[in-house]
Amino acid sequence: MPQVTEVVKLRRRVLTEIARLAFEAKLKQDVDSILYTVVTEEGPRYRCCVYKERAVLKERIKLALSQPSDLEINEAVENALRGKIADMPVINIMPVACDQCPIDKFIVTNACRNCLAHHCINSCPKQAIMVVQNRAYIDKNKCVECGMCKKSCPYGAIIEVNRPCESACDLGAIKAGKDRCAEIDYDKCVQCGSCKTACPFGAISDRSAIVQLIQAIKAGKKVYAVLAPAFIGQFGAKVKPSQVVEALKKMGFYAVAEVSLGADIVTLEETKEFTASVPRQRKYMTTSCCPAFVSMIGKHLPAETNSVSTTVSPMIAIGKVVKQREPDAVVVFVGPCTAKKAEAEQYEGIIDYVITFEELACMMVGAGLNMAKINEAVFETSASRDGNSFAKAGGVMQSVMDMVDTVAPGTDIRPQSCEGLQNCMTAIQQIISGKSDINFIEGMACEGGCVGGPGVLTNMKVTGKLVENFSKSAKAITAGENEFAAAEVQSGVHWHRE
Amino acid sequence: MTMLKIEVCVGSACYLLGSQDLIEMIEGLPEDVKANIDLRGSSCLKACGKGPNVKINGELISGVTPDKLMEIIKYNIQRK
Ligand code: SF4
Ligand code: SF4
Ligand code: FES
Numbered sequence: 001m002p003q004v005t006e007v008v009k010l011r012r013r014v015l016t017e018i019a020r021l022a023f024e025a026k027l028k029q030d031v032d033s034i035l036y037t038v039v040t041e042e043g044p045r046y047r048c049c050v051y052k053e054r055a056v057l058k059e060r061i062k063l064a065l066s067q068p069s070d071l072e073i074n075e076a077v078e079n080a081l082r083g084k085i086a087d088m089p090v091i092n093i094m095p096v097a098c099d100q101c102p103i104d105k106f107i108v109t110n111a112c113r114n115c116l117a118h119h120c121i122n123s124c125p126k127q128a129i130m131v132v133q134n135r136a137y138i139d140k141n142k143c144v145e146c147g148m149c150k151k152s153c154p155y156g157a158i159i160e161v162n163r164p165c166e167s168a169c170d171l172g173a174i175k176a177g178k179d180r181c182a183e184i185d186y187d188k189c190v191q192c193g194s195c196k197t198a199c200p201f202g203a204i205s206d207r208s209a210i211v212q213l214i215q216a217i218k219a220g221k222k223v224y225a226v227l228a229p230a231f232i233g234q235f236g237a238k239v240k241p242s243q244v245v246e247a248l249k250k251m252g253f254y255a256v257a258e259v260s261l262g263a264d265i266v267t268l269e270e271t272k273e274f275t276a277s278v279p280r281q282r283k284y285m286t287t288s289c290c291p292a293f294v295s296m297i298g299k300h301l302p303a304e305t306n307s308v309s310t311t312v313s314p315m316i317a318i319g320k321v322v323k324q325r326e327p328d329a330v331v332v333f334v335g336p337c338t339a340k341k342a343e344a345e346q347y348e349g350i351i352d353y354v355i356t357f358e359e360l361a362c363m364m365v366g367a368g369l370n371m372a373k374i375n376e377a378v379f380e381t382s383a384s385r386d387g388n389s390f391a392k393a394g395g396v397m398q399s400v401m402d403m404v405d406t407v408a409p410g411t412d413i414r415p416q417s418c419e420g421l422q423n424c425m426t427a428i429q430q431i432i433s434g435k436s437d438i439n440f441i442e443g444m445a446c447e448g449g450c451v452g453g454p455g456v457l458t459n460m461k462v463t464g465k466l467v468e469n470f471s472k473s474a475k476a477i478t479a480g481e482n483e484f485a486a487a488e489v490q491s492g493v494h495w496h497r498e
Numbered sequence: 499m500t501m502l503k504i505e506v507c508v509g510s511a512c513y514l515l516g517s518q519d520l521i522e523m524i525e526g527l528p529e530d531v532k533a534n535i536d537l538r539g540s541s542c543l544k545a546c547g548k549g550p551n552v553k554i555n556g557e558l559i560s561g562v563t564p565d566k567l568m569e570i571i572k573y574n575i576q577r578k
Contacts, residue, residue: 004516012514236508236518238539361514365546370509372541458518 003459007202012362013038014060015210019366022081022214031077034061052096059094066207069094080211090191090206090341093182097203100180101163105145108136111157123152168198170421171300188299192292192421192445193338193454206338206454209353210363213332216352217252221330225253226318226351228335229260229383230391230450233466234357234457239371241470242379247364247371259335260383262318263289263390263399264485267478269311269495271403274440275411282307284431284439287396288497289313291343292445296421297428304428310496312347314390315340319350320493334360336453339445356455381474384482388471392464393419393449397442402478417442419449501536502574504567505553509542512549516563520550523564527571534575 017034021027039053047053062069066085067076079086112135120136121129128142129149136158138149150158165174165182174195177183182203184195196204217223225248232241245256266289278285288294288309297304312320319331332353333340344351355363364371381388386402389395394417404411416438418424424443430436446452451467452460476482489495506512506520524537543551548560554570 004519009515016511016514235510236513238508358514361510365511365514370511370542370546372509372513457513459522462518 005200007200010038011060011202011205012358014057015064015208015359015362016365018061018064019210019214019363020368021366022211023218023367025218027077027081027211028074031061031073056094056097059096060202060205063092063094063205064208065211066209077211081215083212083215085207085209085212088207089184089186089189090338091184091189091193091196091204092207093184093204095179095181095203097201098181098199099201099203100176101165101182102161103163103176103180104138104140105160105162106138106143106147106150107159107161108138109157109159111155112136112153113155113157115155117154119152119154120149120158123148164198164200165195165204168194170194170425171296190292190295190299190421190445191339191342194445196338197454206341206356208355208359209341210355210359213353213355214363216330222254222326222328223252223330223332224255224257224322224326225332225334226257226259226262226315226322228315228333228337228391228450229258229263229388229471230336230453230456230463230467231334231357232388232391232470233463234336235361235371236458237462237466240376240379242377243371243374245379246374246377247369250369250374251364251367253332254329257318257322258382259314259318259333260381260387260390261482261484261488262314262316262321263396264383264387264476264479264482265317265321265488265495266311266314266390267386267396267399267403268480268485268489270309271400271407271479273309273311274400274413275404275408278439279412284441285309286428286441286443287400289390289396290339290444290446290450291337292339292421293424293443295339295342296424296443296445300425301428304432307428312495312497313343314387315343316347316350317495319347320495321488323350324491324493336446336450336456338454356453357457358455361457381470382482382484383474384476384479384485385471385474386478387482387485388467388474391450391467393417393444393447393452394442395449397440399479400440403480406478406480413440414438415440415442417444419444419447419452421445502534502571503536503538503553503555504571505538505540505543507541507543507549507551508539509546509549511546512543512551515549517550517552519564520552520562520567523567524571531571531575535571 035054062076065076065080068086114134126142128139173185173188286308315333330352341354344354386399397415397417418427448460451463545551552562
């Protein structure tokens with residue numbers, strides 16, 4: 001299946017146009033032009049008509065400006081240009097764009113032959129099935145969606161239909177609301193972005209701060225880009241890390257730092273924390289770098305909150321390093337993640353903006369820059385091999401294990417790395433119930449870890465390999481061998497949640 | 499036999515609109531078909547807004563999808 005669908009292209013075209021107009025200082029006058037350049041009269045058509053398409057587009061533009069949908073476009077633009085980000089969730093549904101996918105879970109298809117056996121009728125525990133017009137019929141008022149009928153039909157005539165957004169959400173946070181439109185229950189949602197990737201109509205998106213960021217750059221502020229370790233290979237397998245760094249500077253960033261340095265700090269702190277607290281103060285400890293995972297524990301397993309490491313995430317750690325050195329810096333996290341947008345807001349004054357790799361690439365194109373044409377240079381990572389491998393599932397676990405081996409050999413550490421919120425949840429429940437004797441859990445919301453995040457541009461198999469090769473180029477192997485990280489840890493900054 | 503020369507643009511604008519999918523599609527073709535293709539990357543084919551762009555035997559084609567490219571390949575390779 002192609003990764004870049006028409007829906008994805010549409011989103012990227014809108015972000016690119018917004019960035020271009022913001023860089024050219026034309027957003028205020030020309031924002032409406034996006035409605036005509038992205039959706040032309042000739043098509044291609046994604047919706048019934050050009051009017052509906054433009055209505056959807058207006059919602060998309062407001063979300064891309066981080067403004068609520070009840071504002072007029074012009075007001076939304078002015079707010080964004082003034083640097084305002086509305087107080088709203090990261091992941092939002094655009095009701096006009098939602099296709100109200102069917103909610104009848106089990107559907108009898110034409111393949112039903114009204115056979116004599118009537119396995120479906122016999123297997124239904126609720127007597128919800130009868131024969132109507134020579135075909136099985138499911139009475140929706142009685143159906144409890146147990147799926148027995150589907151299992152029993154020898155012709156496979158009963159199929160299960162799931163709304164893509166609902167199947168994608170491991171936490172049951174998204175459901176059909178009024179008018180059958182999808183609705184998110186924010187008490188359950190952790191902003192992981194899985195539903196955004198899953199919706200085939202592009203009805204779900206994350207709010208974006210690219211305009212606010214462009215304004216900060218244009219105002220001449222000292223804007224730092226902190227690059228998540230998954231950045232390797234995101235802009236094409238041939239685009240080298242040094243070209244990305246150069247391109248950022250050309251776009252107006254003041255300096256660039258690596259989040260993997262923050263990852264080394266996290267490894268050192270988490271290792272100390274583990275050896276000091278497990279098993280005396282707690283039965284097990286989990287990592288804390290994936291914000292969707294941490295939020296899942298808070299919202300769905302609140303009794304387990306004490307098991308989450310108090311160490312801040314690599315993003316916050318590197319943010320603290322930069323702000324310590326340069327208090328008036330504006331720090332921008334560039335990564336694969338939507339949940340980081342929510343995490344940043346919990347730590348005011350450390351991370352000022354969060355953008356995804358996709359948003360960064362749109363900004364580059366909007367600024368007229370082509371990373372493939374930037375001169376290559378040598379780029380040496382400031383982090384260890386282990387710090388760089390935080391980008392892949394299992395990386396954090398390995399880093400901490402390597403450190404435990406160095407500082408406290410013989411420690412009883414029984415680790416497990418989990419990908420996907422459902423798997424993380426199951427692993428923790430098994431510890432609670434005593435079915436598993438694991439005492440250290442790495443939890444990652446996305447399959448594959450950060451390289452599989454909702455804001456990436458490249459297939460995670462490709463980037464996973466490139467990240468691995470790049471991390472091997474690091475001089476230091478473990479976090480303990482990284483002198484920069486060691487010096488930072490000694491500097492007296494507080495690396496734990498308050 | 500002449501090779502089918504395919505130049506896929508991997509510049510930022512085209513990459514964003516899916517040029518990687520085109521490369522993956524070509525790389526996934528059966529070996530005997532690939533043997534007739536000379537695949538190259540280009541850093542910009544100078545039609546950025548209309549990407550992903552591809553040059554086939556020197557001719558520029560814009561807004562290419564994997565399906566469209568597949569058709570072009572089939573057409574060209576069968577004709578030889
Ligand atoms: S997948 Fe969900 S959000 Fe997307 S169109 Fe269907 S119901 Fe609406
Ligand atoms: S938890 Fe993730 S998949 Fe579920 S609604 Fe929230 S962002 Fe979407
Ligand atoms: S980047 Fe592809 S044509 Fe310019």
